[in-house]
Amino acid sequence: MSNFNNQVLASMLYKYFSSTPKIFNIKALILVLIISSAPVFGAELDRELILKSGFIYNFSRFGKWESGLINQDGFTICSPDKAFTEVAKITFYEKQVKRLPVVIEKIDVNNDLNKCNVVFVTKKYYLDWKNRVNQLGRRQVMLIGENKGFILLGGHINFFILSGKIRFEVSVSNLKKSGLKLSSKVLRLGKIHGENSHE
Template sequence: MLALTLHKYFRFTLKIHNYIALFLVLIISSAPVFSANLDREMILKSGFIYNFSRFGKWESDFLNQDSFTICSPDKTFTRVAKITLDHKKVKRLPIVVNEIGIISDINKCSVVFVTKKYYLDWKNRLSQLGNEQVMLIGENKGFIRSGGHINFFILSGKIRFEVSVSNLKKSGLLLSSKVLRLGRIHE
């Protein structure tokens, strides 16, 4: 009788250990999935930014530049964008993706993408950049009111964007009507 009770106890304990092990494996294996979803979103956003750049018009026309530079303070975005936009060109110029800080000289950038993570750090700087010929793209609710040009948002699980035509004009930039039709005009 004691042997039968011990046998049941060990089987029960073994089952619990198996469930715990399975649970731990699921937790550990799902960590890259969260990262993959974030990378997928960054891949899509870098694609959008590439198309905004292709269909954008700058007054300067990049005559004295040897590259089209996309900048962001977000290391994750810059890592993903470097891979995604490798060998791509805008206005016949190769794309360079740089990580920048809040005090960086953004005149070397054609586009600046400010992610949610860095929005509060950049909020005050955005209003000071109104006359620079740099396309300002973000993903925060107040981004356009802070002086940004294009803002990403999620609607029904899809990435959408809104554009401030007046903020673009103040900066000497235009965006093709083809792109404007796809987004929401924010005025």
Template sequence: MLVLCMIFSGSASLAQIGENRLKSVWMEKFSRFIEWPDTDTSEYFVIAILGNGEINHALEDLYSERTIKGRPVRIKVIENAHDLNGCNILFVNSDHDGKLDEIVRIVRSKPILTIGDTDGFAKRGLMINFFIEKNKIRFEFNVSAAKSSGLSVDFRLLEVAKIIKSS
């Protein structure tokens, strides 16, 4: 438990590590506490990025030659939530705020870990949403969204998250 708290404590300040790079690192850490259904037999672990944002470059740089869950990572920038085939993680940039309700409807029952960093995104149906508190990156977790996705979430992840209920 101590190790988990250290992983998610945000012990490095935002000044020490770039905010978007730190969020990108956390995505891999989240994957350690999530189990996808056995039906996912893709050669790649796919992180889809919906829209344009500052995090796009950090994700592309960090995961260009890495693996998650023993598979090479493929970053896929998309503009439409209907293009999510084979996606394991979906990051929704703030420029899709107006389309979030539609995005949540599309992914609701799919085994896709949904992540954002815009105020209110977890409450509106994404599973994980980053926020800043005392100059540290924290995250909130929507348990209802996770249950409807079919993903299995390790309780240790929930112990260090701010739990959010859908609106």
């Protein structure tokens, strides 16, 4: 069943409810449920990405770039994943970071990252990233990922999920090497990479 048919059914049902006081017609409702219950995944924004974009907003607010972000017109958050950039455009709408308007850029992993202040590498693009990472150098770009091993590849912050909630690990040493710092407000909530780590 397509999205369109779902909407038509929803509209019919809405009219039905609007026009009749007999609102407890269970048979009708179950029928509609069965007819319209085929998967329509992706019909709404990905909640996990929405939350992660919120975290990235906070990492940006509470991060410190040694260069001081001088001569910039905007604060640029990049990702190769269009699904994320679409979500981020909504999350960051009219938001400012370091008194700069936020710019969301969909980038190609192989392109120059210099225009980015933050890069988020989703699982989908992790392998591309892994192949590219040695050519990156140590620019002042906050690197955020969501894959095991991201920190070992020089990443700064890595998301993981625990009991249905988003958590993150931070590599303070990688941040330092890149000329970046994170406020203790963020660090106290994250897991510091290397603590109790056998890797």
